[in-house]
Amino acid sequence: EALRFIRANKDRPFYCYLPYTPPHGMFDIPDTDPAWALFKDKPWPEEAKRYAAMVAMVDRQVGELVALLRELGLEENTVFIFSGDNGGADYFPTKEHPRGFHGANVDPRTGVAFRGRKGNLYEGGLRVPFIVRWPGHIQPGRVSHHLGYFPDILPTLAELAGVQPPPDIDGLSIVPELLGQAAAGRPQPQHRYLYWELGQQTAVRSGPWKAIQPRRNAPWELYNLDRDPSESRDLAAEHPDQLARLQAFAREAHEPVREGVFFDRTLHEKDRAAKWGGRSPSARGAAKVHELPRRGLLRANQWRILRASSENTANGRLARHAIDGDPRTHWHTRWSPDLARPPHELVIDLGAPHRITALWYLARQDNGWNGAFKDCEIWLARDPDHFDAPAARATFRKTKEPQRIPLPPTEARYVKLRILSEINGGPWASAAEIGIEGK
Template identity: 40%
Template sequence: MIHSKHMIAAIAAVLALLSATAVASDRSETPNIILIVADDLGYGELGCYGQQTIRTPRIDQLAAEGVRFTDFYCGSPVCAPSRSVLMTGRSPAHAYIRDNGDFRGGAALKAKQGWEFPGQQPIPADEVTLAEALQQRGYATAAIGKWGLGHCGTSGDPNTQGFDLFFGYYCQRHAHNHYPRFLWRNAEKVEYPGNDGRSLTGATFSQDEFTREALGFIRDHKDQPFFLYLPVVIPHLSIQVPQSSLAEYEGRIPEEPYEHNAYLKHPAPRAGYAAMVTHLDKAVGQVVDLVDELDLSDDTLILFTSDNGPTYNRLGGSDSDYFNSAAGFRGLKGSIYEGGIRVPLVARWTGHIPEGTESHEICAFWDLMPTLCEVAGAECPEVANGISILPAMLGEGSVDDREYLIWEFPGYGGQQAIRMGDWKGVVRNTKRGNRNLELYNLKDDPAESNDVAHKHPDRVARMQELLKADRTESPLFPLQRRRPNRP
């Protein structure tokens, strides 16, 4: 009898070990993914990218424990189209959303859903998002922060686009105040007494709510694969931050007066802006610390990037010149020059990404869909036209050969850009019928200050040919001004 009990116990132990091994094996093939996207954070606003004034020790640590990309680009120089590229994997010349723009067709939905802000033009129902691809692989999914791709009830509703949980701002205009009267949890409003949505301060700072929700989501799903998309609103204007964070910089940075505009006016704008970025850095640290505390670091890929370049100088009190926010690159948010589209990307995946590495691979937002699908073993939608940069992340060599990257942005007069190795072509003012291409050698001229198009006619012709050929026409966001029909 005793022998039999021992035999049964031994068999049970073996079965448990086999089961645990199978679970561990399955788990290793579906690592957690945390994608943190800052809002209007410039390439040069992190310490690991050369920032001298604003302190970002936790993001710098993330880079030191993983990889830092030097030539990574966002999807567009403004918010909504950049997020569209990120979520759908379609490059800017093929994406459905190519510019900011409020949704104009939601009068009935506004009354039914209780909207107070219109939201942006929604992505279509048939788009397959990164969240949907991962959800089909068995991932729990959450988007916490600013969405900008359609309000609840529209075809762009994140709950119908692959996210189990949405928490935050649906509308970018709503997100212009960091002390809102309410946020959204899926289709329900979460009210914040003590916030009036119009004042510089209030009782509840939205970034702190995003952090709290993110930590809760990680704890709730620590035993299953999860995708946490954190499109935070910092450091987008208005300049607002809790006093405890402001105190770290106030009186330590020289201030200059600025003209008030539509955004809330801050009495110490440079200190406030720096404090916002450092406040975000601490939030990133909280997320990383929880991942480590739960012993998930080997099973969690954490990425940090920004949706576009830094905001226009002195708008709303921001001072991109003072902080060297674009790291010497030409242009800011809204510009197709490097300052408007080159953004940070750091990634940590303990035990997989070598520590303290740097990648010079030329890559962009539309590469993250195939990359993260490969990480998760998920099926990447065929319409996604990026390539996986996982080999570059893991330090295993160069990514697949690719001749060029193309941007198309109908805003700010209409702009196109193409990067081919060290060469960058830029076309501006397409709405005025301009087709002339400026040419820059980024290796010799990273600030894009010396147009050498006249010296390289063959290269210019090739770029113009590609800009014309590798695109689809957008009826919603045309690159050229529509001409009236003539009889």
């Protein structure tokens, strides 16, 4: 698709953004792909071989893009950037390879490792490859020690294209670093600081100093990355002045989240299909998908979710999935853009009064446990605005199998679940299916 796009636009300026999905999701690659032949006989775990082959496939395809630019005579008029979008993940750990079979965050020459991994704000989650190629303009083979990050790409490309970037952005053009001060006509500007937020984590860096708050309300940590790239020695107590300076930067940079809306999920769903092979990621990797028993349960075709304290709309973990009859989907409380904390509530309208005798709960059926119920109250009522007292209090087990909670026989139309805690002590709640037993 990218090759066709470049050919179709070779006679006019173009911007080609190619966000590779591999290696993500299912670590799989067709046996017919030439990259598989490079690794299929390695004495490695199967997934580690497939992962390596996917990386080799991407490498080959990047080479095909460069070859096409050369064929079309565009090589010296095209800025080519290759980068990762997050730090390495510790995939396929073993006793011999505790940081993952391929050791993405371990220096193969020295054994020195970055702390953390994809998904957090230690260096293992932030450091990425960043390669820029522009024959005839950028000196090849040079290693840059400039400190920059992704927001710098927009103003850089804007300057090279001869247009003005928006005024309210955090990035700085790195054209002087790429082309040299003489060619750019000015020295390279430097960031006062770099700032990140991810979930409940916050980090800020200025020069060699980096402060990180790994969880909300957790103590801030301070590291000197020039001396300690592994972030192994917390200097917060020794350098309170540096910590205070970085904390002030964090307060300056923070802005409240402005929640957005998906108006068109086409590209999002395309990416999901590429990751999971067209399968729902909810059931990814599950050895067996359990279902609620059918006998004795009320039919749910007239049910509806009357109220939910929260749901995570960004990835479709909606409250209605708790009663949709499909164990491969699940409801999950909100964790983005801000975390909804317990207790969590779900109110189900059964459509008509029934004599209720039990409630069934089915935990999410993928490999995850986030949100699986532990302590829960079950309330029954005829009026959705008047739940007098819990009909039962239950403590669920850590199992993917259906769990039944007996209830005192009660005439009711509305069922309220009040989830007080999660099986692993997390702040979430999730459910693949809720069933009601009665007449």
